[in-house]
Amino acid sequence: MLNLPKSTIGVIGLAVMGANLARNFASRGYQTSIYNRTFSRTQELVFDHPDHLQGFEELKKFVESLELPRKIFIMVKSGQPVDDIITELLQYTDRKDIITDCGNSYWKDTQRRQEQLRHKINFVGCGVSGGSLGALHGPSIMPGGVSHVVDSLLPYLQHVAAKDFESQPCVANIGEGAAGHFVKMVHNGIEYAIMQSIAEIYDILRSKQNNNEQIRTVFSKLNQGSLQSYLLDITEDILETQTQEGVYLLDLVLDKAENKGTGGWTAISAIELGVSVPSLSSALFARYASNRDDNPTNTQQVYQKLDDQGISDHAVYNLSKLLELGFFASYLQGLELIQKASDKYDWKVNINEVLRVWEGGCIIRSQMISTLQYYTKPNPYLQRDFITKFAEHIPKARHLIAQTKAPMATNNASLDYILTLLAPNLPTNLIQAQRDYFGEHTYIRTDTGETVTGGWNKSNG
């Protein structure tokens, strides 16, 4: 029997992301073994891309084909399928081998798996962003786990990753424990928020009877400077796409947005950690709201009659400022969430490295990341002073929102978030007073710094 050379890399799960990741490794010259539950898929892939790919029908043979320590990347559906494949792999692997879960796994599952596998195998939770083409040509890669194990994977991952603004690979040791999957989850939360902010701008423009070509022209003007971004690039492409019959394809898409769960996990994690992420959560809720039961045709007349003042001559400038606020608030909320989780779980995440890894390959890449880098570099903790830079945009953004009747869930949330950060005093003194009034929950007196209760004129019990 032919003695094939051992493979450097193993990839399990050959749906589009896994297949493209395997092809990416193979295209960099790595001998890559591949395995999929359905063998015909493995055969197809090897047939189409024979160079450096070796397919296996049996998991045991796949494992045996790998050089030691084995580097196995799994890209299967999150949840039980990940546990199932790990259990199977453990029959054939060694203690020093490395299993890297590259799917969108819930970070708490990753934490649990790392704990369960601690004495059995090395387990890395790795976020991969960039969609199917990213996986093929260069994704943004966010691995987390035991530091020296993650470090040992970096030379391989650096070859397949996208490039940052300085042409360095968009991969870094994100941090310990489940940091990799947490950061990828937050990436997706930000993704939801930026997508919703863009969709709301589209709604403003559409409600002014602009056709898709006109809207695309506006978006091409917005897609500049710090807003230059992948999500605006694809929005432009989407807006100009027509069917063979000359109909805009976007106009044929039903307005119900789905999700696969990562945005929900982001909101849950933010609640658990006590971090305010209104842009991220509002974008998730906007998707839920779009799945309303009725198509409200009977409300159309009422809606049409609602006042809409239209957008003024300075529309593009104002739209760009509103969108900048949206992008900025979304990144900021996500970064705060990551920092809080890192502090709580002692993951030692470097926010600057996270931003660098997001400079290329991922869905939320944009020029604004360099601004954020500039402000976060001197200090690992986020600096608030640069928020003032956005203060001057607020009146225009507020004015724009007031002029339209299009629902502005996320742009409004972003605007309010920035205002909340800017306001020297919040009205929450009244909340504390009310809590103390009816429940003696105490409050801090600003004149003495003491925690006290009572002192109210109580005519209402």
Ligand code: 6PG
């Ligand atoms: C990426 C994306 C990707 C995600 C899709 C769909 O970074 O490549 O975040 O991982 O799965 O965008 O997410 P939803 O189905 O939840 O919209």
